[in-house]
Amino acid sequence: MKSFIRTDQFNFIKRQVQNLVNGHATANDDGVRSALKSMTLERVLVLFPLIDEEQAQLLQPISLIDNKEEAEAFLSQLKPYVMPFEVSEQGIKKLFPKAKKLKVPSLAEIDLRDIAYLSWTDTTSNKRYIVINRDSKLIGIEGSFTPSNQKGVCSICNSHKEVGMFLVKEKGKEQGTFKTKGNYICHDSQSCNKNLTSLDKLNNFVDLLK
Numbered sequence: 001m002k003s004f005i006r007t008d009q010f011n012f013i014k015r016q017v018q019n020l021v022n023g024h025a026t027a028n029d030d031g032v033r034s035a036l037k038s039m040t041l042e043r044v045l046v047l048f049p050l051i052d053e054e055q056a057q058l059l060q061p062i063s064l065i066d067n068k069e070e071a072e073a074f075l076s077q078l079k080p081y082v083m084p085f086e087v088s089e090q091g092i093k094k095l096f097p098k099a100k101k102l103k104v105p106s107l108a109e110i111d112l113r114d115i116a117y118l119s120w121t122d123t124t125s126n127k128r129y130i131v132i133n134r135d136s137k138l139i140g141i142e143g144s145f146t147p148s149n150q151k152g153v154c155s156i157c158n159s160h161k162e163v164g165m166f167l168v169k170e171k172g173k174e175q176g177t178f179k180t181k182g183n184y185i186c187h188d189s190q191s192c193n194k195n196l197t198s199l200d201k202l203n204n205f206v207d208l209l210k
Helices: 007-026 030-045 053-064 068-081 089-095 189-195 200-209
Strands: 117-122 127-134 137-153 160-171 178-186
Touching: 007 030, 007 053, 007 068, 007 189, 030 053, 053 068, 089 127, 089 137, 117 189, 127 200, 137 178, 137 200, 160 189, 178 189, 178 200
Parallel strands: none
Antiparallel strands: 117 127, 127 137, 137 160, 160 178
8 A cells, every 4th residue: 555644644643643542541431432532533534535445444443542552553553654755855956056055954864754844954054945845846945044032833833832033035026125025933843844734834834935
């Protein structure tokens, strides 16, 4: 069976599984526990409207989870079916042709199943780079990143984390003028990826800047 789960969907499933384990630990009524399991399975299946029977069978055991050990075993079985973020060093460099000495992070050191987007800071130019893969097409954005040294809501993952202002500078309508667009995003993109349970806000963020 081919991989069919996006990283954000896997994160959503993990969150549902955690809620299920917590609910099972606090609920004493079997009816409540049964309802919670049914709702959890329903929420997960909604993520995959075109799911086939084999894929559905892989997800069905979520309705049998009672404790942390069973949850971890279930997620371990799912992980091989998470689609890796498709990107290459050459592909990244093509997105930023003006950055002649761009230092791309080592993709071999990244579990590409753990990321829904790639982001890093080039210490030489002090720029933050963001790469997403939408409809099998890579999209790249570069801009400045200024840490706020405080917590706020990330416009990509919608979590309350350490954030900074990401700004893109572009030419204005009149010659010699510029305008900036941006928003607050997580300081740590790895943490941001772990908290990402939908691609909606990520895509909206990119659309805003593009």
